[in-house]
Amino acid sequence: MIRATGLTKDYGSRRAIENLTFEAKQGEVVGFLGPNGAGKTTTMRILTGYMPPTSGSAQVAGFDIISESIEVRRRVGYLPETVPLYPDMTVFEYLKFMADLRHLPDAEDMVDETLEMVQMGKRADGYISNLSKGMRQRIGLAQALLHKPEVLILDEPTIGLDPAQVVEFRNIVRDVGKERTVLLSTHILSEAQQLCDRVLIINKGRIVAEDTPENLQARLVGAEHVVLRIKGEADDLLPIVAKIEGVQNARLQPDGMVEFQFAPGTDVRPTVARAAITAGFDLLEFRPVGLSLEEIFLQLTQDDTRKER
Amino acid sequence: MRNIWTIARREYRHYFSSPIAYIVALLTLLSVGVYFVVIVYYLTNQSYYSNTAPGIDIVIGPMATVFLFATPALTMRLLADEQRMGTLELLLTTPIREGELIVGKWLGAFLFMVTVIAATLVFPVVLNKLTSPGIDQGAMISAYTAIILLTAVFLAIGTAMSSLFNNQFAAFFATLAILILFWWLIRMPTYIIQNTTINSIFNYLDLNNRFTNMLAGTMSLSDIVYPLSLTALGLFVSSLAVETRRWR
Numbered sequence: 374m375i376r377a378t379g380l381t382k383d384y385g386s387r388r389a390i391e392n393l394t395f396e397a398k399q400g401e402v403v404g405f406l407g408p409n410g411a412g413k414t415t416t417m418r419i420l421t422g423y424m425p426p427t428s429g430s431a432q433v434a435g436f437d438i439i440s441e442s443i444e445v446r447r448r449v450g451y452l453p454e455t456v457p458l459y460p461d462m463t464v465f466e467y468l469k470f471m472a473d474l475r476h477l478p479d480a481e482d483m484v485d486e487t488l489e490m491v492q493m494g495k496r497a498d499g500y501i502s503n504l505s506k507g508m509r510q511r512i513g514l515a516q517a518l519l520h521k522p523e524v525l526i527l528d529e530p531t532i533g534l535d536p537a538q539v540v541e542f543r544n545i546v547r548d549v550g551k552e553r554t555v556l557l558s559t560h561i562l563s564e565a566q567q568l569c570d571r572v573l574i575i576n577k578g579r580i581v582a583e584d585t586p587e588n589l590q591a592r593l594v595g596a597e598h599v600v601l602r603i604k605g606e607a608d609d610l611l612p613i614v615a616k617i618e619g620v621q622n623a624r625l626q627p628d629g630m631v632e633f634q635f636a637p638g639t640d641v642r643p644t645v646a647r648a649a650i651t652a653g654f655d656l657l658e659f660r661p662v663g664l665s666l667e668e669i670f671l672q673l674t675q676d677d678t679r680k681e682r
Numbered sequence: 683m684r685n686i687w688t689i690a691r692r693e694y695r696h697y698f699s700s701p702i703a704y705i706v707a708l709l710t711l712l713s714v715g716v717y718f719v720v721i722v723y724y725l726t727n728q729s730y731y732s733n734t735a736p737g738i739d740i741v742i743g744p745m746a747t748v749f750l751f752a753t754p755a756l757t758m759r760l761l762a763d764e765q766r767m768g769t770l771e772l773l774l775t776t777p778i779r780e781g782e783l784i785v786g787k788w789l790g791a792f793l794f795m796v797t798v799i800a801a802t803l804v805f806p807v808v809l810n811k812l813t814s815p816g817i818d819q820g821a822m823i824s825a826y827t828a829i830i831l832l833t834a835v836f837l838a839i840g841t842a843m844s845s846l847f848n849n850q851f852a853a854f855f856a857t858l859a860i861l862i863l864f865w866w867l868i869r870m871p872t873y874i875i876q877n878t879t880i881n882s883i884f885n886y887l888d889l890n891n892r893f894t895n896m897l898a899g900t901m902s903l904s905d906i907v908y909p910l911s912l913t914a915l916g917l918f919v920s921s922l923a924v925e926t927r928r929w930r
Contacts, residue, residue, distance in 0.1 A: 421775040424928045446777040453775075455768035461699050462692075473688040474776045516772070 374399055374554055375420060375524060379429035382415050389415040390578040392429070397571075399523075402550035404569035404586075405558035412578040413558040414454055417528050420556070421451040434523040434554075447475070450517035454528040456509055460502035464493060464512055467501060468519060475520045487515045490545065506533040514542070518549065525549055527557040531564060543568055599642060600630045602658035603649065607631050613652050617644055632662070685782040686789060689773075693790020697756070706752040707798045710745060717744045718805050722812065735813045739897045741805040742825040746893060749795075749829075749836055750865060754857035756794065757840025758850045760787045761924065765848050774928070784920040788841045795833045799826070821899045828896035831909040835889065836861060838916025845923040864889045864912075 380393040390412035397403040405413045419426045420433055422442040431438045434448035459467055465484060472480035488494045491511040496504065501512065510533055517525060527546070531539050546555060546568055559565055565572045566586040574582040574589070582589060603610055607629050614631055615623040619641040623633040635641045642659070649656055697703035721740045761784075764770040773783055810816045836857075843856040869888045872881040885891055889912075892905045 418771070423771055423775050443777045443779070446775055449775070451772075451775045453768060453771050455771070457768040457770075457772040459692075459696075459767075459769060461696060470688065470692050471772075471776070474685060474773075474778055476684065476777075 374435060375403075375431070375433050375556060377416075377420070377429070377431040380416065380419060380426045380431060381428045382412075382419060382424075383427045388578055390575075393575075393578075393580060395573055395580060395583065397524075397554050397556050399554050400551060401571065402546065402555040402557070402569045404565040404572045405556065405575060406560065406562065406565050406572050407558070407575035408560060411575045413575060414528055415578075416575075417451070417453075417526050417556070417558065421449050421526055422446045447520075448523045450520065450522035450525045452513045452517040452527045452530055454532070456513040458501045458509055458512060458516075460500070463498050463500055464488070464504070465497040467512065468515060471516050472519055477520055483519060487519050490518065491515045492541065507535060507538045510534055510538075510542075514545070518545075522553065524554045524556070527555070529558055529560075531559065531561070539564075597636075598632065598634050598662045599645075600626065600632045600658070600660060600662055601645070601649065601656065602630045604655035604657055610649060610652070610654055613648055614645055617641060617648055620645065630658070685778040686786040689778075689783055689786025690789035690793065693760070693787055694793050696790070697794040702755050702759075703794060706756055707801070709752060710748050710798050711801060713748050714741055714744050714802055714805065718808075722809075726812070735817075736809060738806055738809070738817055738822045738825045741802060741809070742829050742897060745799070745802065745829055746832055749833060750861050751858065753791075753795065753833065753836040754840050754843075754854045754861065756791050757837055757844050757857060758854040759844065760791065760841055761845040761920070762848055762850045762853045766850075770924075770927075774924075780921045780924045781917075784841060784845070784917055784924065788837055788917055788920075791837045791841070792834060795837065796830065799829060799833065818899070824899050824901050825897050827901075827906075828893050831896075831906065832889070832893055834913045835864075835909045835916070838913040838920075839864075840916075842916045842919040842923065845920040845927075866890065 375395075375397040377396070378394050381391050382389045393412075393416060395403075405416070407413050418424050420431055420438060422438055422445050425439055433445045436444040436448070438445050459470075462470065465488075468484040468487065469480055472483055477483050485494070485497070488497055491514055493508060493511050493515065496508065501509065504512065510530065514527070514530065517527065525546075530546075531542055534542060543564075546557065549555060550568075550570075557568065569586060572582075572584065572586050572589055573580050601610075601614075607625060610631055611623060611625055614620055614633055619635050619639045621634045621636070623631060626632050633645075646656065646659060718741060721736055725736050761770065764773065774780075806817060806822055839860050840853070840857040843860070844850075844853040847853040847856060864887070868884055869891065872884050875881055875884075886904070886908070889909070892908055895901060895905050
């Protein structure tokens with residue numbers, strides 16, 4: 374369980390996060406979504422007891438992060454963005470060291486078990502300096518999972534993983550997330566959608582939106598975007614598409630595709646497809662395009678400024 | 683205690699995979715060895731000296747000079763490197779206290795240096811065979827206590843500097859500067875100032891003075907208390923530096 378109330382952190386005169394209030398319950402995977410410098414890492418560092426907030430308070434696993442920092446740290450598994458490892462140690466030595474710092478009984482068994490979980494059992498005796506980025510990421514995750522923490526905090530955990538590893542990683546997080554609280558940060562929207570029960574969008578140190586990924590997308594996507602590509606020049610197709618009722622904002626893309634929007638609930642796609650074929654064009658591609666994170670941010674931050682006025 | 687030991691053990695092992703540690707060990711044994719051979723040669727072959735039996739100071743004396751330069755090289759990375767690699771964030775989010783981290787780090791370096799010092803025990807053994815009726819055991823214990831205390835101080839000052847600077851070289855030179863101050867410069871004012879009260883303060887703070895007393899076998903309680911308090915001060919400053927780092 375994580376409960377943050379009015380967290381604020383200043384670095385000198387710069388305010389990194391302002392008045393963050395949010396909650397993450399047991400059995401919930403909460404995603405922190407935001408661009409670089411939004412305050413995600415700062416918030417995580419405060420919650421893990423690495424540094425105190427300038428003002429505000431937070432409880433993690435039922436303990437206060439300032440007055441009961443050690444108790445919090447006992448119950449939190451944390452994977453910092455930098456994936457801190459000691460290159461001069463073997464995988465096993467490193468995890469054993471971390472297990473000893475956490476006073477785990479039968480530390481060696483725990484290490485073996487966790488290594489199996491992240492599928493690194495075969496590399497236990499290899500030096501960390503010889504591991505690839507993806508493997509290091511897994512060792513970092515193993516370190517965070519080692520003591521079966523009540524709360525798992527992962528800062529940009531999928532950076533540097535290849536697609537197959539990302540899938541594996543998601544499975545691990547989803548597994549862990551069933552019984553414990555997971556807070557993870559990312560700037561990849563699709564990842565947040567697949568992994569998280571709830572998403573907090575943070576920008577310039579403030580929470581600008583909080584909802585389930587589905588609701589968030591429905592709320593944000595006012596209109597659906599579609600692109601279509603035909604064989605040959607699309608210049609002639611544009612006026613035909615633009616004329617169809619329900620099609621909004623039809624325009625030619627620099628790469629020769631035609632892009633248009635339509636309001637949710639009025640699906641004009643079949644009409645457009647039929648019209649293109651009837652007019653004698655060879656349809657090569659026809660697909661929806663999601664809003665990119667940038668667009669969502671733009672939308673949200675615009676809303677934010679409007680509200681302020 | 684357990685956390686201190688965990689940290690110290692990692693640190694100690696790390697030195698055995700670090701080139702700097704081997705260079706420090708080699709430098710120590712080489713310079714002490716060369717000095718030893720030359721002195722023993724002179725004392726046994728030159729008639730002028732032949733009445734003087736070599737004492738343990740010919741082993742411990744040069745060691746102190748080597749350590750003045752070698753210990754900053756061992757401590758410079760202690761915390762600066764953790765900061766650089768981001769592992770400090772990892773350590774400070776595990777349930778250990780800043781003090782335990784600092785003492786553990788220092789202890790790891792200290793145990794390594796004690797290992798190096800232990801390797802020099804071969805010289806007194808040789809010396810014991812060469813002289814008759816052997817060397818003064820009391821003087822030997824006192825001299826080794828002196829060098830171990832001195833190492834503790836040097837390393838604690840190095841640990842403090844490493845926790846204050848993010849840059850290893852800054853940590854190295856800052857440590858060296860402070861060591862030179864306490865080892866050589868601090869007695870300089872006494873050559874100018876006539877006031878005996880002020881001079882006695884400078885003499886008290888002079889590490890070299892303490893060390894020489896112990897080497898000569900004229901050890902007083904303050905010769906032990908002073909280096910121990912300097913060590914404690916160094917470690918206290920380090921903990922404070924790490925703690926305030928959180929608040930920055």
